[in-house]
Amino acid sequence: MPSEFPVQADNLVKTFGKARAVNGVSLAVPQGMIYGVLGPNGAGKTTTLRMLLGIIDPDSGTRSLLGHSKPRDASDRVGYLPEERGLYPNMTARDAIAFMGALRGLDWKTGQTRGAVMMEAAGLGHAVTRKIKQMSKGMAQLVQLLGSLVHQPELIVLDEPFSGLDPINQQHLEALVRSERDRGATILFSTHVMSHAERLCDRLAIIAGGERRFEGTVAEARGTLPLRAHYVPCARAEEAGALLPADAVRDGDGWLFTVPNAGPEGLVTRLIGAGHGIAGLTIERPGLHEAFVRIVGEARAQGGTA
């Protein structure tokens, strides 16, 4: 029976020498979702994922992977793409995929057959029998990704999966991640590129300074920031600034400012009453990028090492 939360971590702590890489991170990744772990470089994302997978043990805290407190016991049901990519250069692409599948309990022949099919689907059909050393970095990276999926795992962990891929392959990867979720798999991935997270994540956690600073949906992350307005007056644009909130700044012909907590209606009434009129008014929620910058910025201000 599938667990409601295939990945659970409670208060994980990991120290390397004198540096505390992860400081009490807790996570609960719901079944069948794409879950992003976001954070700046050195935030502790990779260390957290490695602890969750059982590659390294935490100094303290508990973890559970697909219901197992010893992550290794569930390794046949997990697919993993590490941040530092690595394949045997003399293996053919098909064998590399079969090898990774075989490590996770998949029959070698089945791995080869599935590998060839998956490569075909990913547009790499021409390179099935090509050796890894004869492939471009991006192609090899895709092969490794396919190798982590070939045994049809219930949980897929991808550490910075988009780094090193060109925009076309990034799009391929996004589609692949979605199709894996549609198959029923749970996907946990780390990134510091917000655009991918914004498009893919059902839920996300932001880690900075070894600590979890946020957990929720993309919308909830964006909701931590107030609405922003872009206003273009019909007349006397400079003078309009006096009626706008204190953080208003010029942006071309108009102004950029934070919408007051009370809402934009009162402000709009005042601007029209003063004869500035409205040539254009756009109100929008800031993106995940801004939310991330603010959350990480606050963490740094608090003295974290993010």
Place this chain on the structure above:
Amino acid sequence: MTRIFRQGAVIARRDFLAVVKTPTFLLFLLAPVFMLLFGWLGGSGASQVAEGASNLSRIAIIATERDADALRTADQRMRDYGDAPRLMIVAAGPDPMAEAKSLLETPGTDYLAVMFGPLEEPVIQHEQSAVKAAQWLQGVADQVLLSRRRGPPDTLSRPAYQPLKAQRAGVGMQRQTGYVAVVTVFMLTLLLAGQAVGMLAEEKSNKVIEILAAAVPLEAVFLGKLVGMFGVALLFVAFWSGLLGGIMLLVPGSGAELAALEPAIGLPTFLILGALYFTMAYMLLGAVFLGIGGLAATVRDIQMLSFPVTILQMAMFGLATVAAGQPQTALGRFAEIFPLSSPYAMAARGAHDPSLTPHLLALGWQAIWVAIIIWVAARLFRHGVLRSGGGLFAMIGRKAR
């Protein structure tokens, strides 16, 4: 446990094929040909040098004309019983001591010993290392004197030498057989197990170790790599054993030395045990090398580690050699029990002890130690290289790096 073996088998298969499918494997397989070729060239050169040196060696007697013939005859007779450098008879002059000195200093010829003076009280000057040559000259003088005292012997014995096969192998022969077993197992292990030092270097350099560590326990990684390389070693041994076996079958008498071995436990069992002990020796030393090599951070570190690793092997060989020569002593027993020397020492034991039970116990004991070493090596790697956890293993693992 089954899962570890299954995962280990995947890694072993990959490693085995990765080695066997490369052109360098052919070079590895044929390396003994080059070794034998150069050994033969070197050996024949050294033999020629030795032969040349032997031809230039002489012994001499400075004698009167009256004694010369008798001395020649005695020398010829003595050569029925043994061998000595060629004898030169030099006519005695007024100052034999000066003549002797002159002979000993003759350039281009090595006079090992020179005798002069009356046969009853001869003076024999000789090189320090040529006592035998000097004694030979004394024997020649004795023979002449005996002949003169009793007259020449009427008949000399004319024996027919008939070498007999012993009903039971002598202690010396058994120990020699034991020594052969030690040397064979040691040489094979020396040639083949040392490669384990660098076996994790590939995974560390191409980052595959992260994939392996995430998918399978490190014990399975270590076991798989060990078994994979042992497969290569086995292929090597099978190739050469098959070749030599074929030669023995085709060329009559070429296997005589093997057939002459008479281990107490019986030749077939002795050979099977030899193969099993080679397996255990490979696994034990291979696991140690793999563990040490896994902690090395760079290729240079691996090269530096090769030296202590070789010293360790030599120490185990020395210990096992003692066990083969003195099987009943405390040191011999220690060599049989100490895990790293046990396979060699126990391989030798079959030569003088017909009992099979100690071998079964020893094989089990050695297998336990293979598991222990793999377990420790995996923990050191996990804590030292992957930097997981703390405690004693982390401290040792990181210090070792």
